[in-house]
Amino acid sequence: MTDRVPGQFTLVLHSHLPWLVNHGRWPVGEEWLYQSWAASYQPVFDVLRRLAADGMKNQVSLGITPVLAAQLDDPHATASMYEWLADWQLRAMELATSRDALRREHGNREYRAAATALADFEQHWRHGGSAAIRSLIDADVIELLGGPLAHPFQPLLDPRLRRFSLSEGLADARLRWGHTPAGIWAPECAFTPGMEAEYSAAGIGHFMVDGPTLRGDTALGRPVGDTDVVAFGRDLQVSYRVWSPKSGYPGHAAYRDFHTYDHESGLKLSRVTGRTVDGPDKAPYDPARVDAVLDRHVDEFVGHVRDRLITESERIGRDALVVAAFDTELFGHWWHEGPQWLERVLRRLPEAGVTVGTLDGARQGGFLGAPVELTDSSWGSGKDWRVWAGPQVEHFVDLNAEVVQTALDTVDKQMASAPTTFRDRVNDQILREALLTVSSDWPFMVSKDTAAGYATDRAHKHAHATREICDAAASGRASTAVRLATNWGRADNLFAAVDARRLPAASDVLAAPATFPTNAIRRDLR
Secondary structure (H helix, E strand, O other): OOOOOOOEEEEEEEEOOOOOOOOOOOOOOHHHHHHHHHHHHHHHHHHHHHHHHOOOOOOEEEEEOHHHHHHHHOHHHHHHHHHHHHHHHHHHHHHOOOOOHHHHHHHHHHHHHHHHHHHHHHHHOOOOOHHHHHHHHHOOOEEEEEOOOOOEOHHHOOHHHHHHHHHHHHHHHHHHHOOOOOEEOOHHHOEOOOHHHHHHHHOOOEEEEOHHHHOOOOOOEEEEOOOOOEEEEOOHHHHHHHOOOOOOHHHOOOOEOOOOOOOOOOOOOEEOOOOOOOHHHOOEOOHHHHHHHHHHHHHHHHHHHHHHHHHHHHHHOOOOEEEEEEEHHHEOOOEOOHHHHHHHHHHHHHHOOOOEOOHHHHHHOOOEOOOEOOOOEOOOHHHOOHHHHOHHHHHHHHHHHHHHHHHHHHHHHHHHHOOOOOOOHHHHHHHHHHHHHOEOHHHHHHHOOOOHHHHHHHHHHHHHHHHHHHHHHHOOOHHHHHHHHHHHHHHOOOOOOOOHHHOOOHHHOOOOOOOOOOOOOOOOOO
16 A cells, blocks of 8 residues: 555535426426436436445535435336336347447347346335435435525526525435534525525534635635534635546546437447547447546546645645535446446555545545635526526526515415414415526536526426415415415425424524626625
């Protein structure tokens, strides 16, 4: 074994998809969930179980958003996922009967992969994801990171609903896994001053920001303001070795291409081949080409982490921290070979003398610098708020402000006029639909032009649901409000424990932060 290098390396994975169940299937909708489940969540969890079986602990800080957790536990989603895996196997079986030898080879390989996924699903996932997640927590192989309900862009959210979504998100984790996360992955790593106090009040000890939020100095976690809440920053020099549009590992010619489908089977049978090669011209995927490339990329990454720890420790005069952070869906869904790379990296780092640990371990271990005042930021383009509040998505800012205000006004009046001894289905559903409206995914998908029509439709559908229930409640049509809340609840069957009685009172919440984007879409969202 190589001599130990100073400091600690931490891998952070952020697992998230918007609520897709009962909102379309193809090309955008539930298919996105099932692809990610089969290609990323199943193999990544399989990697973590193998590491745990070998006694390896505190390997990853794994973020799982409440909205994804809800889908992994949803009875409709689990049943449909089982059918999706069986369909994958049937399509592979048909491909394996081709007269073309190469297509038969592809079909046989896909059939074996589908059979493995089916067996894994039956053993670990058939009755929902909570048991699979809980087993990783209990094995101490991961630190679980939580988050607010429905993944809102928090800086632009009314502070009452922002605090409610965070506290309910932590309660959701406790309900599903018997565990309350000590840290969170803030949606989009978005921050505005004042949120650190809200985190402290909620019992959050640490959260993630992007590297530029800490002005590029990510070698230590930094307490924020006058709180003990620690911001950990993503080390872009290390993270971009993996996931860079121009030079990241997944773009290598030997790896399986994500974008190119075989139209007859619906399977991915091509390799990247070249960055400028069109889909029809891409070469067939050949697993025999992959292993040596994968090993080279593992060794390169491990060497880069090792060098970074040494140079950063020398720079600050003490043991440094290096945090690499990615979307979990990168490993398998976007990058087919990603789970293999992940396992080899985590096994090879200790062999190279690198200490691997979690964010919570770094905080407990004293990888902390001086307090810092953070400014408005995110991990989006420009590291500001333009993706979620720029001119292209200004209508979402206005829509969200209007819907949230309508929801809060209606719930306040409802609770003022009726006893709150028992939960109220109408109030609960109003807040549930309002939170689904303000999901950060909708403006992101529009700004990045990824299924913009679907995202716009989803935001307006949840906005319509919120308004419809509110209008019936406000006009005294109680039975209609109950019927609407019940029907929308069947479509959006998540977060059953949401309880509007826990919404902070307006008098208990300070005015909304005064800091907003310094562009034409500045709004008072209180």
